[in-house]
Amino acid sequence: MTNTNKIQQTLRDSKAARWGALVLLASAMFFGYIFMDILSPLQELLQIQREWDPAAYGRYAGSETFLNVFVFFLIFAGIILDKMGVRFTAILSGSVMFLGAAVNYYAVSDAFVGSSAETFMNNFMNLPLSWWNITPFFDGMPASAKMSAIGFMFFGCGVEMAGITVSRGIVKWFKGKEMALAMGVEMAIARIGVAVVVLGSPVLASIDPVSVSRPVAVAVLLLLIGLISFICYAFMDKKLEKQLGENDEEKDDPFKVSDLGKIFSSKVFWLVALLCVLYYSAIFPFQKYAINMLQCNLSFSAEQAGWIFFVFPLGAAAITPFLGNFLDKKGKGATMLILGAVLMIVCHLSFALLLPATQSVLVAYLGIVLLGISFSLVPAALWPSVPKLVDSRLLGSAYAVIFWIQNIGLYAFPMIIGSVIQSSNPGVTNPLEYNYTVPMLVFASLGVFALILGFMLKAEDKKKGYGLELPNIKE
Numbered sequence: 001m002t003n004t005n006k007i008q009q010t011l012r013d014s015k016a017a018r019w020g021a022l023v024l025l026a027s028a029m030f031f032g033y034i035f036m037d038i039l040s041p042l043q044e045l046l047q048i049q050r051e052w053d054p055a056a057y058g059r060y061a062g063s064e065t066f067l068n069v070f071v072f073f074l075i076f077a078g079i080i081l082d083k084m085g086v087r088f089t090a091i092l093s094g095s096v097m098f099l100g101a102a103v104n105y106y107a108v109s110d111a112f113v114g115s116s117a118e119t120f121m122n123n124f125m126n127l128p129l130s131w132w133n134i135t136p137f138f139d140g141m142p143a144s145a146k147m148s149a150i151g152f153m154f155f156g157c158g159v160e161m162a163g164i165t166v167s168r169g170i171v172k173w174f175k176g177k178e179m180a181l182a183m184g185v186e187m188a189i190a191r192i193g194v195a196v197v198v199l200g201s202p203v204l205a206s207i208d209p210v211s212v213s214r215p216v217a218v219a220v221l222l223l224l225i226g227l228i229s230f231i232c233y234a235f236m237d238k239k240l241e242k243q244l245g246e247n248d249e250e251k252d253d254p255f256k257v258s259d260l261g262k263i264f265s266s267k268v269f270w271l272v273a274l275l276c277v278l279y280y281s282a283i284f285p286f287q288k289y290a291i292n293m294l295q296c297n298l299s300f301s302a303e304q305a306g307w308i309f310f311v312f313p314l315g316a317a318a319i320t321p322f323l324g325n326f327l328d329k330k331g332k333g334a335t336m337l338i339l340g341a342v343l344m345i346v347c348h349l350s351f352a353l354l355l356p357a358t359q360s361v362l363v364a365y366l367g368i369v370l371l372g373i374s375f376s377l378v379p380a381a382l383w384p385s386v387p388k389l390v391d392s393r394l395l396g397s398a399y400a401v402i403f404w405i406q407n408i409g410l411y412a413f414p415m416i417i418g419s420v421i422q423s424s425n426p427g428v429t430n431p432l433e434y435n436y437t438v439p440m441l442v443f444a445s446l447g448v449f450a451l452i453l454g455f456m457l458k459a460e461d462k463k464k465g466y467g468l469e470l471p472n473i474k475e
């Protein structure tokens with residue numbers, strides 16, 4: 001057998017094997033996305049059963065990115081990924097997700113009420129809410145919210161580490177094949193997780209006796225299944241690596257921490273990272289305010305507004321794999337990023353100016369549909385483009401640095417938008433009477449900056465020939 005034949009006959013050349021690997025990786029991510037939002041629809045119940053006021057809930061939700069952003073955990077995660085490989089990091093991230101989630105469950109369970117842990121947490125980190133406002137704990141925060149925040153912080157490290165590991169794993173199995181399609185399918189499955197949890201979590205909680213901890217318990221069990229999926233993946237990964245053997249270029253030139261300088265000094269890398277933070281800061285933080293924004297403009301109940309918003313993750317889930325497939329076969333990655341930014345600007349401008357003027361449900365649906373298409377175009381093009389820009393030895397770290405920069409935006413923008421809502425609505429105390437024009441213009445302006453970066457990226461690609469506009473699969 002020639003050397004070339006030997007390379008061709010690895011596990012990744014079997015369609016069933018590589019898609020099997022994807023199912024294992026995507027399942028773990030799916031369960032991670034479910035846990036991420038498991039308490040989002042239960043804020044009222046948390047207030048009734050566990051005395052979490054909106055400030056306590058806000059601190060809990062913000063704790064997810066805390067260690068990643070302020071303790072640079074994501075940067076370490078990238079180094080671990082590049083040094084130790086996909087299977088080690090997958091199992092590590094699955095375990096961290098599971099353990100963090102288990103702590104979170106304990107904190108909201110009945111077992112925590114009256115326990116010595118509750119007494120301890122009551123006296124733990126009673127910090128004043130200082131102006132720089134980054135502390136996940138504050139004086140007077142319920143003990144269960146503090147303990148949940150600790151669990152959620154670790155879960156946040158695990159889920160973001162899993163995110164970069166899964167992307168790295170997909171590149172390992174699909175490079176030169178249906179890579180963008182595989183990433184699109186993985187993200188579509190994750191979006192379905194978000195849709196499932198919005199509807200499923202309140203249903204599980206409302207089974208008699210009503211319990212806020214029941215959905216969390218189910219989500220923790222699902223994370224255990226996710227960890228098992230990662231362990232099964234590790235066996236496949238080990239077999240693939242054995243087959244790749246001495247043909248693996250990365251073995252001859254292993255990752256060194258000093259190589260990180262190559263990432264930080266690359267102009268094209270910064271264009272992608274900044275585009276990512278600007279774009280995602282106008283998506284995930286918008287999600288947190290979208291229901292209230294629709295309620296204020298349409299005088300709808302939260303349920304009615306929720307049904308309009310529901311189209312967004314489901315629409316994105318339906319379209320992303322097709323766009324991934326398009327990218328694999330036809331290319332046009334940079335153009336897709338530009339188009340995605342344009343659609344986002346149109347959507348946010350229509351929510352800023354047209355929706356308050358018309359109060360039309362049709363305008364709301366059209367805006368959400370445009371945003372769903374945008375949220376398919378940009379992720380479908382962005383993540384599969386990174387391997388074209390960065391040396392494969394540094395890919396884990398490159399994804400990690402992009403996630404880290406993105407996490408700074410995801411941490412800051414919910415707070416920035418909260419302040420903008422307050423300052424642009426002086427004297428308004430009823431949360432159903434806010435005018436969202438200025439906050440939506442802020443989101444639209446993020447889209448404008450993302451668009452400028454998209455053009456710069458396309459120009460840089462044309463100049464340096466990174467191949468962003470070329471297909472992934474060579475005929």
Ligand SMILES: C[C@H](N)C(=O)N[C@@H](CCCCN)C(=O)O
Nearest residue numbers: 160163164166167187379383403
């Ligand atoms: C929030 C997270 N850091 C993120 O960026 N998620 C992306 C998917 C990244 C690819 C994961 N394998 C998203 O669009 O949800």
